[in-house]
Amino acid sequence: MRLVAEDLSGERGGEPVFSEIGFALESGQALAVTGPNGSGKSTLLRVLCGLLPASNGNVRVEGGGDAFTTPAAACHYLGHHNAMKPALIVRENLDFWQRFAGESDGVLSGQAAALSVMEALAAVGLDAIPHLPFGYLSTGQRRRVAIARLLVSFRPIWLLDEPTAGLDKASEARFAGLMKAHCSAGGIVVAATHSPLGLEEAGELRMGASSPFPQGAG
Amino acid sequence: MLALFRRDLRLGFRAGGGALTGVIFFLAVIVTIPFGVGPDLNLLARIGPAILWIGALLASLLGLDRLFQADREDGSLDLLVLESDRHMLALTVLVKCLAHWTATALPLVIAAPLLGLFMNMTPAGIGATALTLLVGTPAIAFIGAAGAAVAVALPRGGLLISVLVLPLTIPVLIFGVLASYGAVNDPDPFLQPFLILAALTLFLAVIGPVAAAVALKHGAD
Structure with missing residues (x-):
């Protein structure tokens, strides 16, 4: 499948x-969106997923089948x-998002199915604390639970806004591994970030506050 | 969808959920009235249904501002809106309204008969008022959802929501009180205003969530 953005404003x-801004990402490709504060990284991601209307241009998904x-x-996103709700325990939070989003097992060939809640927590290294209220966790642990949400239901495209904010080095490396696995299973990752993603083959879209210039990626 | 209902219900009853705030406010309003009005038992019995209805109306407006704002603050609202291809957004709003009603307004309906005793109401009057509250309060939640969706981006939107929603709830209040009186005073009809009240609730169950969904979809920033 492809994620195509054309002439986007x-x-x-x-x-x-x-x-x-225009780019086209194939299955398995990753794009790092970089640039100084206020250059529009977050806005770009919100336009990509459709939370904000684009003032010009369009975003579309090609070859996603009936589900996508x-x-x-x-x-x-x-x-x-x-x-996540601070009053609910970690497992309840993830359980809810899994049920609400549906597991939507892969329609792409050889797609890995969605993980169960415990498997996803193990993937982010938090399998020891599913019973704690989310509000008790530290900033980094909260972020890791939010990352586990990406794993409990399958979506081919990950739009990540500073995903590693608050993560320690080991968790950053683990998250890079998760993104790599997602890409090699045919997924697409677009991440707005200030720190390197840890994906060698990722394209880069540099956004400037004053003079944004389009750049094909990947 | 059932998962959303259960999550919101759990949140309502857990610490900080505010499910009991409404009941306590309701209790405070109703218990104060006899002291203010004085010990005229006949007068209390006569104004009882109206006071119960006004108390329940104000109490159910109290928690409306948290209906979407809590979800907006922690980012859940973005995801609920994003899932609108799988779950129609109006349906998501409807489920949230039902959970909100179960957590905040149903306790009011349950408390109403007890508080009716403070107002020296007859058993028939108490039963009728509780029944009209049961049928009428969902309408307030549905219409309140539209107001809450419009004011979701405002940091202190609670008062604005009340001002927006209160005029729209007046028909519900009128027919609710009318039906309650109809059950007690003999020549007045009970069934007709009660049926209109039920119709209002069903009507708003469609209009409210659809309006709220439109407001949420276009209010994202």
Whole structure:
């Protein structure tokens, strides 16, 4: 499948943030979106998944089959917030997102199925604490639970907004491994980041605050 | 969808959920009235259904601002909106409303008969008022969802939601109180206003979530 963005422009509160960005990502490719604060990385990700309307241009998913026709249906969005409830325990939080999002097992050939909640927690190294309320966890642990959400239901496209914020070195490396596994299973990763992703083959889209320039990636 | 209902219900009853805030407010309003009105038992019995309804209405407006705001603050709302291809957003809102109603308004309905005793109401009046509250309060939650969705981005939107929603809930209040009186005062009808109340709830069960879904979809930033 392909994620294609054409001539994309975005705005926040009427102010243009970026314009004329275009790229096409094939299955297995990753794209790191970099740039200084305020250059529109987060806005770009929100436009990509359809949470914000694009002021110009379009985003589409090609070859996603019946299950993944639009970017919104095909993507996991990991924003600044973890989308977890502090009053619920870790397992309840992940259980809910798994049931609500549906497991949507892979339609792409050789796709890995979604993990169970415990498997996903083991993948982020938190299998010892499924019974703790989410509110008791540290910042890094919360982020790792949010990352585990990407694993409990399958979506081919991951849109990640500073995914490694608050993670320690070991967790960053583990997360790089998860992204690599996702790409090699035919997934697509777009990550806005300040620190290196740890993916050697990732393309880079550099966004500038003053003069954004389009650049084909991958 | 069942998962969403169960999650919201759990959140409502756990610490900080605010399910009991409404009941305590309701209790405070109703218990204060007899002291203010004085020991005229006939007068209390006469205004009882109206007071119960007004108390329940205000109490159910109390928790509305958290309906979407809590989800917005922790990022859940983005994901709920993103899933709208799989779960129609209006349906998601409807389920959230039902969970909200079960956690905040159902306790009011259960508490209403007890509080009716403070108002010296007859058993028939208490039963009728509880029944009309049971049928009418979901309408307040549905219409409140639309107000909550409009004000979701505002940091202190609670008062604004109440001001937005209160005029729209007046028909519900009128027919709820009318039906309650109909059960007690002989020539007045009970069934007709009660059926209109039920119709209002069903009508708003469609309009409210659809309006809220549109507001949420276009309110993302």
